[in-house]
Amino acid sequence: MSINVKQLAAEKAVEYVQDGMKVGLGTGSTAYWAIRKLGERVSEGLKITAVATSQASEDQARELGIPLVAFGDVDSLDLTIDGADELDGALQLIKGGGGALLREKIVAMGSTRMIVVADESKAVTTLGKFPLPVEIVPFAWEWTVADLAKLGCKPELRRSAGELYKTDNGNYIADCRFEAIDSAADLALALQRIPGVVEHGLFIGIADMAVIGKNDGTIEIIEGESNL
């Protein structure tokens, strides 16, 4: 039987959740396992409250009986556990493969700590093989896509079942193929200067720790400077 490395990483990360914490729930097939494990711990008596980064994660949490709170009722979170599409050794991430990057960034930045959960295929030395998801407003999207192309990528509007994909916030996603991103920080600044860009999937200086599940059944933990 093959090991589920996503589950392995996600369940390890859930060990960092303690009684009384306010927790951010990530999105995607790895975060799914973390939410599932949290639900199990809640049913065994763990006392937490949570906010979710997508409708799908909110629905999953509700089904598992994880107490959800409105954003207006909490001013910050203790810990967010979320997946990534790519991560490097400096804990820089590409996120948004599932389209949830805006909500994920709001939640992660409102958390004291963020733990990234991933299988080893997501760990890279240079970010960029995975097309960078950029959330853009539908208004004048053609101009925004042209501005993105000027940054040296091949942007492609995401589609789902033939239709233009819309995020939970009603925006489009442009998947930007860079192949290699030399400076994630410079690129993030350039993206922020494009008016039609709502948010981009580069998470820099946000994650505090990565828990990476490996195919041999072991777990690698990368800690950021703030945790050393």
Ligand SMILES: O=C[C@H](O)[C@H](O)[C@H](O)COP(=O)(O)O
């Ligand atoms: O928008 C989606 C998120 O950023 C996900 O956390 C990311 O795409 C990783 O998803 P998965 O764990 O399914 O590979």
